[in-house]
Amino acid sequence: MTARMIMKLDVAERVDDATDVILVSLRHPRRPALPAWKAGAHIDVHLPDGRIRQYSLCGDPADRTRYRIAVKREMAGRGGSAWIHETLAVGDAVHCSAPRNNFALAPQAGRHLFIAGGIGVTPLAALAYEALQRGDAFELHLRARSRRHAPLLAELERAFAGHLHLHLDDEAPASLDDILAWFGVTADAHLYFCGPAGLNAAIAAAAERQSWAAERCHTEVFQPTLDENFKPEPFDITIASTGQTLRVPADRSALDILRANGFVMPSSCELGVCGACICGYRDGTVIHRDSVLSLADRQDKLTPCVSRARVGVTLEL
Ligand code: FES
Incomplete structure (x- = not known):
């Protein structure tokens, strides 16, 4: 890498x-x-x-x-x-x-529902520009405390007139269930959301209630959501290309151990949120502890900065 x-x-x-x-x-x-x-x-x-x-x-x-x-x-x-x-x-x-x-517009989607909380609108604004340019149907919903707290508001109103829906705490905002229901789940609909952890969890729960399949829901976070009660255990890494095996102690990350053994590994956040360190794996039960990989990606990719394995895992570097 x-x-x-x-x-x-x-x-x-x-x-x-x-x-x-x-x-x-x-x-x-x-x-x-x-x-x-x-x-x-x-x-x-x-x-x-x-x-x-x-x-x-x-x-x-x-x-x-x-x-x-x-x-x-x-x-x-x-x-x-x-x-x-x-x-x-x-x-x-x-x-x-x-x-x-890590948060691209789904290429196969034709309708996009974007729901942002506050500063979480930043990636969604770019996605809305791309949806507009593609000629796709989309709605951009922005929740904020007031107009003064809504980032990029003047630009969003200008660029996305007819698509933008503001939900301000000081003006009785619509419920998440209503937003999702009004948009409707269709075969080509995808949901993208980004905001504070509480809002993200509420959107995910509302989407599940309304039968949005997990693979059609996309989110991005920049704050780690690691479980502080997690108890790390040692495990082994096997390097697929050479068969070399490395032991990861309970108090070190796989990323640390790879670097200590001469592997050049990119990283950035080292908190499981940016995706810089993502690598491929096979043959192992991975304990995914990141906030960046989709369910589909987790089948063959992991983030060695925070994720671990039960017993052992084979990495494809
Ligand atoms: S360095 Fe950011 S996810 Fe691993």
């Missing part, structure tokens, strides 16, 4: 958006076009102290002149968003990864 390209980009614009949200546009200092990206992609932003944070690209994917991210100041966060809000200025250089996409 190889590490992804890291680019040094310039902060070309920084504007206040919704309450506690800024929009940051990044451009290459010399090249007019950045690497292409598909709707739903995110980039890693490397902060000066070594921390890495993931931000969805929230503009129109057709615009390759810049990457635009929306950063919400997270009061209970790990400090990355506060640093960006307080420190990052126009003209600063920022190291960023090339885009990675």
